[in-house]
Amino acid sequence: LEALRLDDSSAQAWENLASTLARTGPLEWTLAGGGGVALTVSSDGAMLASSNESDGVQLYDAETLAPVAFEDDTPSSALRFSPDGSLLAAAVNHWTESGRERIVRQPVRLYDLPSGELSERQLGGWPNGANVEYSMDFSRDGRRIAAGVNRWDDDALTWRKMGAVMVWDVRTPEVPVFEVVAPDEALAALSPDGRRVFTAQNDKPTPLRVYDVASGSLLRSTRPPVLGSAGVSALDVSPDGSTLAVGAGDRVILLDTRTLEPQAPALSGHAGDVGVAYSHDGSMLLSTSADGSAILWDAHTGAELRRLVGYVGWIGNAVFAPDDRTVYTAGDDLMAWDVTGKDALLSSGKATTPVAGQLDFSLPAPDGRAIARAAGRRLWFVDTRTGRETAGSRTDRTVWFHAWSPDARWFLTVGPGVLTVWDAGTGRMVGERTYAKNVGVLATFSPVGDRIHVYDRFGKLETLDRVTLRRVGDTITVGDVTALVPHPQDGTVLGIRSDGSIIRVDAEVGRVLATAPRGRVDPGDHDDGYYQGALSPDGSLMVAQHPDGGVRLLDTDTFEWVGEESPIEWGRNVAYAPDGSQFASVDADWIRLWDGRTGAYQAGNPLPDLTSGATVAYLPDGAGLLVSAVDGRTWTVDTRKTAWLERACRIAGRNLTQDEWKQFFPNRPYEVTCRQWPAGV
Numbered sequence: 001l002e003a004l005r006l007d008d009s010s011a012q013a014w015e016n017l018a019s020t021l022a023r024t025g026p027l028e029w030t031l032a033g034g035g036g037v038a039l040t041v042s043s044d045g046a047m048l049a050s051s052n053e054s055d056g057v058q059l060y061d062a063e064t065l066a067p068v069a070f071e072d073d074t075p076s077s078a079l080r081f082s083p084d085g086s087l088l089a090a091a092v093n094h095w096t097e098s099g100r101e102r103i104v105r106q107p108v109r110l111y112d113l114p115s116g117e118l119s120e121r122q123l124g125g126w127p128n129g130a131n132v133e134y135s136m137d138f139s140r141d142g143r144r145i146a147a148g149v150n151r152w153d154d155d156a157l158t159w160r161k162m163g164a165v166m167v168w169d170v171r172t173p174e175v176p177v178f179e180v181v182a183p184d185e186a187l188a189a190l191s192p193d194g195r196r197v198f199t200a201q202n203d204k205p206t207p208l209r210v211y212d213v214a215s216g217s218l219l220r221s222t223r224p225p226v227l228g229s230a231g232v233s234a235l236d237v238s239p240d241g242s243t244l245a246v247g248a249g250d251r252v253i254l255l256d257t258r259t260l261e262p263q264a265p266a267l268s269g270h271a272g273d274v275g276v277a278y279s280h281d282g283s284m285l286l287s288t289s290a291d292g293s294a295i296l297w298d299a300h301t302g303a304e305l306r307r308l309v310g311y312v313g314w315i316g317n318a319v320f321a322p323d324d325r326t327v328y329t330a331g332d333d334l335m336a337w338d339v340t341g342k343d344a345l346l347s348s349g350k351a352t353t354p355v356a357g358q359l360d361f362s363l364p365a366p367d368g369r370a371i372a373r374a375a376g377r378r379l380w381f382v383d384t385r386t387g388r389e390t391a392g393s394r395t396d397r398t399v400w401f402h403a404w405s406p407d408a409r410w411f412l413t414v415g416p417g418v419l420t421v422w423d424a425g426t427g428r429m430v431g432e433r434t435y436a437k438n439v440g441v442l443a444t445f446s447p448v449g450d451r452i453h454v455y456d457r458f459g460k461l462e463t464l465d466r467v468t469l470r471r472v473g474d475t476i477t478v479g480d481v482t483a484l485v486p487h488p489q490d491g492t493v494l495g496i497r498s499d500g501s502i503i504r505v506d507a508e509v510g511r512v513l514a515t516a517p518r519g520r521v522d523p524g525d526h527d528d529g530y531y532q533g534a535l536s537p538d539g540s541l542m543v544a545q546h547p548d549g550g551v552r553l554l555d556t557d558t559f560e561w562v563g564e565e566s567p568i569e570w571g572r573n574v575a576y577a578p579d580g581s582q583f584a585s586v587d588a589d590w591i592r593l594w595d596g597r598t599g600a601y602q603a604g605n606p607l608p609d610l611t612s613g614a615t616v617a618y619l620p621d622g623a624g625l626l627v628s629a630v631d632g633r634t635w636t637v638d639t640r641k642t643a644w645l646e647r648a649c650r651i652a653g654r655n656l657t658q659d660e661w662k663q664f665f666p667n668r669p670y671e672v673t674c675r676q677w678p679a680g681v
Contacts, residue, residue, distance in 0.1 A: 030653030390427030
C-alpha cells in the first residue's frame, strides 16, 4: 500500500495488490490486536466485545470499530451478550502472566447494558474454587444461562478432576436451578427454550449427555462410537432445537437432540480441534479450528458454502452477526467476514451454484443485469439481481454464434443455416430466418436494437428489421469479414476482414464510408464467435489487436493507432465501461483492465481456480464488472483502484510499525499509510 501511495503507475504493483485482496475472499476488515479467546456480538449488531488473556474486556462499535468505554479491565475467558441485549456476561479468566491462578468469588460477572455497570443481581451458588473457562451459554429465549465449571484446589494448588455444569434463571440468578457433577473442563449448551442442557468433557473421549433442567434427570447419553475417540471441543444447538452440532476432533458431527444419534455424515475439512456456531436463522453452520481454518456449511444439506481464507494463525472464537450476513472471528486479531459474498473484491453473484455439467456459454448482457445461458439444445436467461431464471427454450440446432442487443432486451443466436431472435425477459423465441444449409452467418444488433446486420459468409452484408426479420435496403459487398462491430452512435458498421483490413459502411443505405489497408489490425482467430470488437461509448475508439501483438486503441475516423501499446493480449471478449474510462477483457486466469482513453494497461485481477469460459460486462454504474463462467458461477469485480486501496486499508487493520518502515523505506521519514488506523509504534 505504501509503495503504491508513492508510485501508482506500476501495473505489476496493482496486480500484486489485487492478488492479495482476492486471496482474502470476503474479509471486510481487520482490527489488529483486537482478538482473543472470548468474543460476542450484541443482539442489535451494534457492539462487539472481545477479550484476551491479559488485556481485559474490550468493547467496540461494530460499524466504526471505535472503542466503547468499559471500566472493568479483568481478562475474560468467555463473553456472552444476552439475547435481549440487556446483559453482558463475562467469565473471569483464571490465567495470569505470573502463573498464579486468578480465582475469584464471582467467576461470572453480569453487567447491565448500556451502562456497563455491574448488575445488582449476580449468579450465585458457586462452589469453592469455581472458574468458568470458555463454556458459557444463554438459551435463545434469554431466560437461562449455563456454564461449565472447573474447580481449583487451593491446598493442592491444582485443578480438581471433577467440576460441574450449572444453570441459572436470569430473573432469579442467586441460586442455580440445575447443577450436576461433571468432569473437569465440562462443556454446556442449552436448548433454545432452556429446558434441556447438553454436556460433554472438553477434548476428552467421554459420553455426551442431555439433562432435563427442571428435574435434573438424565434424559439420554451417547454411545462411545458416536463421537469416536477424539473428544469434544464445542457444542451448539440449532435455533429450532432439533440438532446438536458437536466439534469432535477435526470433524463436525450433527446429532438429533432427541436421540443423540447422528443425522448425517460428519463434516470434515479441518486439521485441528473444531469450534461450531449456528446462524440465527439456522440455515448455516460455521466451523472454526485452531489450525486457522473457517468453513461455512449449509446446515440442512451439509454442503460447503465457502471457506473464509486469508486468515493467518489460530481462531479462538467466532460468532454470527444478528442478521447472519457477517461472521466475526477472533484470534490474534479481530476480523469481520461478509458471508453473503458481496464484499469481496471478487464477490459471488446471485447465480453462483455450479451447474450439473458444463454450459455451452454463459454470456452477460451489456448492462450486467442478465446472463444468457445454453446447455445442449436448451437456452435460458438469468436475472443477476434476483437469480430468477426464465423457462428453458429449445434451440433445435447447435449455436455457433450469439449476440446481445445494446439495451439487453433481445438476444440472437446463429446455428447451421438459421438466425433466431429471443426475448430475454421471457426466454421465448420471437423470430427466425433461414439461410443456406450448414452456413453460420455473423450478426449484430444496431445501437437501438431495431435492426440486425447480417454477414452471409459469402461477402455480402444485409440489414434486417428485428421484428419481421425482413431485409431493409440493399445488400452491400464487404469482403471476407470475420467480425462485425456496430458504431454506438451513428449506426454505421465496422467489419474486421481476414487480411487485417477494416471496412466501415452505412449498412442500411448500402454505402462504403471508409476502409483501412490490409494488415492494419491482427484479425486473430475468432471462429468461436466471442470476439465482436469493442468501441468506446462515443464510438471514436476501437479496441483492436495490434499486428505486433498486444492491445491498442484505433481511431475509428482515421483508422490510425492512438495512445499506448500494451503487451497484454485480450481474452474471450472485450467490454467498455459506460463512461469510456476503462475497458476490460478476461482470459483463462485473469481479468485484464486498460485505460479506456489511452489504452495503457492498468492491472489484472486473478480469477478463482478452475474458472473456464468466462466472459465479462460492465455493471450499469461502471464501478465494476459482472463475470460469468461456463460452470454456472458468477462474480462481480470492483474495478476502481481507489476502492482497492480503501479495502486493503480496512483489511490491514493497522499501519506499518516504525521498525517495518525503516526496513522498507530507510531514507524517508515515517508516514501513516492508512488514515483510519493510528501510527505504528
